[in-house]
Amino acid sequence: xxxxxxxxxxxxxxxxxxxxxxxxxxxxxxxxxxxxxxxxxxxxxxxxxxxxxxxxxxxxxxxxxxxxxxxxxxxxxxxxxxxxxxxxxxxxxxxxxxxxxxxxxxxxxxxxxxxxxxxxxxxxxxxxxxxxxxxxxxxxxxxxxxxxxxxxxxxxxxxxxxxx
Amino acid sequence: xxxxxxxxxxxxxxxxxxxxxxxxxxxxxxxxxxxxxxxxxxxxxxxxxxxxxxxxxxxxxxxxxxxxxxxxxxxxxxxxxxxxxxxxxxxxxxxxxxxxxxxxxxxxxxxxxxxxxxxxxxxxxxxxxxxxxxxxxxxxxxxxxxxxxxxxxxxxxxxxxxxxxxxxxxxxxxxxxxxxxxxxxxxxxxxxxxxxxxxxxxxxxxxxxxxxxxxxxxxxxxxxxxxx
Numbered sequence: 374x375x376x377x378x379x380x381x382x383x384x385x386x387x388x389x390x391x392x393x394x395x396x397x398x399x400x401x402x403x404x405x406x407x408x409x410x411x412x413x414x415x416x417x418x419x420x421x422x423x424x425x426x427x428x429x430x431x432x433x434x435x436x437x438x439x440x441x442x443x444x445x446x447x448x449x450x451x452x453x454x455x456x457x458x459x460x461x462x463x464x465x466x467x468x469x470x471x472x473x474x475x476x477x478x479x480x481x482x483x484x485x486x487x488x489x490x491x492x493x494x495x496x497x498x499x500x501x502x503x504x505x506x507x508x509x510x511x512x513x514x515x516x517x518x519x520x521x522x523x524x525x526x527x528x529x530x531x532x533x534x535x536x537x
Numbered sequence: 538x539x540x541x542x543x544x545x546x547x548x549x550x551x552x553x554x555x556x557x558x559x560x561x562x563x564x565x566x567x568x569x570x571x572x573x574x575x576x577x578x579x580x581x582x583x584x585x586x587x588x589x590x591x592x593x594x595x596x597x598x599x600x601x602x603x604x605x606x607x608x609x610x611x612x613x614x615x616x617x618x619x620x621x622x623x624x625x626x627x628x629x630x631x632x633x634x635x636x637x638x639x640x641x642x643x644x645x646x647x648x649x650x651x652x653x654x655x656x657x658x659x660x661x662x663x664x665x666x667x668x669x670x671x672x673x674x675x676x677x678x679x680x681x682x683x684x685x686x687x688x689x690x691x692x693x694x695x696x697x698x699x700x701x702x703x704x705x706x707x708x709x710x711x712x713x714x715x716x717x718x719x720x721x722x723x724x725x726x727x728x729x730x731x732x733x734x735x736x737x738x739x740x741x742x743x744x745x746x747x748x749x750x751x752x753x754x755x756x757x758x759x760x761x762x763x764x765x
Contacts, residue, residue, distance in 0.1 A: 419668065424682040427670030431678040520671040524577055527669075 408465060412473045415460040418453065425449045426519070429500075433512045440507050447497070447504040450519070454497035458490045467532060474532040489526040496522040549738060551638050552728040553604040555747035559596040560725055563655070566592060567699075579672035587675075590659040591751075591758040597652055598750055605739035606639030613649065614642040629716075631733070638734055647709065651702055658695050663761070665689040675762045 429446035432438035466475040479486045496519040503515040566589040573582035600609040614622070619642040626643070640648060663674040666685025677685045713719040724730040 420682075423666070423668050423670035425670065427666055427673060427677070427682045427685065430670060430673065434678065516671075520669070523669045523671055528577060 408469060408471045411462060411465045412471050412475075415465070415473075415475070418456070418460050422450070422453050425453065426516075430516060433509055433516060436509075438509060438512075440504070443512065444501075444504045447501040451494070451497040451501045454490075454494040457493065458487065461486070476530050476532055479530050486530060489522075489530065493519070493522040493526060547731070548729050549638065549732050549734075550728055550741070551606055551730050551732070551739070552725060553607065553741045553747075554728070554744070555599055555603060555742075555751075556596075556607045557725055557728055559592055559599065562592045563589065563596070567703075571696075579667070582672070583675070586659060586662050587758055587762055589655065590663075591754050593652060593655045593659060594758075595751055595754050597656070598754065599747065602742070602746070602750070604741045609645075609649075611637065612640040612642075612645045614645060618642050619646065631717075637736060638730075638732055638739055643709070647702070647706055651699075651706070654695060654699050654702060658692065658699060661688050661692040661695060665692045676764065 425446050429443055429450065432443045432446070461475060461479055463480055465471075465473070466477050466479055467473055468477055496515070500512070500515040500519055503511045506512075566585050569585040570582060570589060573579065573585060599607050602608075605611055622642040632641075663676040664680050664685060665688040666673040666677045666680075666682055667689060668686070670682060673685060674688070677688075680688065710721050713721050720730075
């Protein structure tokens with residue numbers, strides 16, 4: 374009996390097409406993986422922002438805050454606020470096959486997003502300056518202003534979800 | 538003071554003012570908490586949450602020292618009595634002359650579940666931390682950011698359970714209105730309902746007792762909220 378090669382190998386064009394398809398799908402997978410890494414890193418940055426804000430808040434609600442911690446946290450918040458725009462590279466929002474609440478509006482209206490990010494940075498800078506005064510009342514007001522800057526950005530550029 | 542026995546089919550006083558006020562305060566504050574959380578008005582969310590915490594604990598305390606129809610021991614029934622009531626309900630039987638005024642055994646289950654979930658909800662909220670670390674519960678200082686986030690997720694999950702319970706509660710009210718022709722909502726507004734019960738009229742606690750209890754609970758909530 375004569376050996377007959379498998380049917381798929383007798384059709385080189387089909388094999389080529391399948392190879393190309395696999396290569397494209399692998400590329401797409403790699404793209405999604407890196408996108409997931411970007412989104413994960415962004416979420417980690419926001420967790421860091423939240424952790425730092427909580428640490429600062431925990432101090433300033435006390436009658437005798439530890440001003441060293443307050444100052445360090447305020448400085449860290451300012452640094453994170455300055456970095457924030459870089460956490461949103463193009464194509465890392467909703468509609469790119471990865472779970473995120475970053476609205477496409479961030480990239481559709483980059484000037485508005487930049488203004489919102491700058492407002493956050495300004496509030497964080499004011500908070501950092503207020504930390505040097507060791508005035509708890511001023512810190513509470515500045516912290517509230519920072520919270521409003523967070524909230525106004527979220528209401529516009531983050532997809533709706535409950536506050537948690 | 539006990540009044541004379543209620544004659545059959547007459548309108549009798551069932552719910553005292555503190556119970557009715559607590560009921561409608563819970564409804565209003567629950568709605569306010571929901572709206573403020575969804576719209577990001579966290580200051581309102583915290584304030585309405587504290588108020589809800591106080592009202593829930595007031596209702597629980599009133600269940601031990603309040604008027605007769607509000608006391609747990611007078612309406613919470615065991616599984617056998619509850620099953621018996623459900624069978625009666627399914628057969629379409631009316632409450633007899635010996636049926637107690639106030640909550641029926643199914644309503645009692647609903648109240649216990651509702652109060653339990655509301656206690657959990659307000660307790661989780663006290664320790665919850667939002668993702669920005671900005672709007673946090675008053676006791677969140679005592680937990681880490683990660684633990685505070687866990688409490689926030691529990692707060693969210695428990696809220697969904699509460700929504701299911703609210704839906705069940707509203708369905709039961711509709712069932713009683715449509716099928717059994719019993720108007721439970723007006724009774725919870727003016728405190729009276731038509732009853733064929735031949736039992737003596739229930740005891741109603743004096744108003745100053747409720748005022749004293751409310752003041753004590755308000756002071757406790759204020760203390761807990763300002764715990765630093």
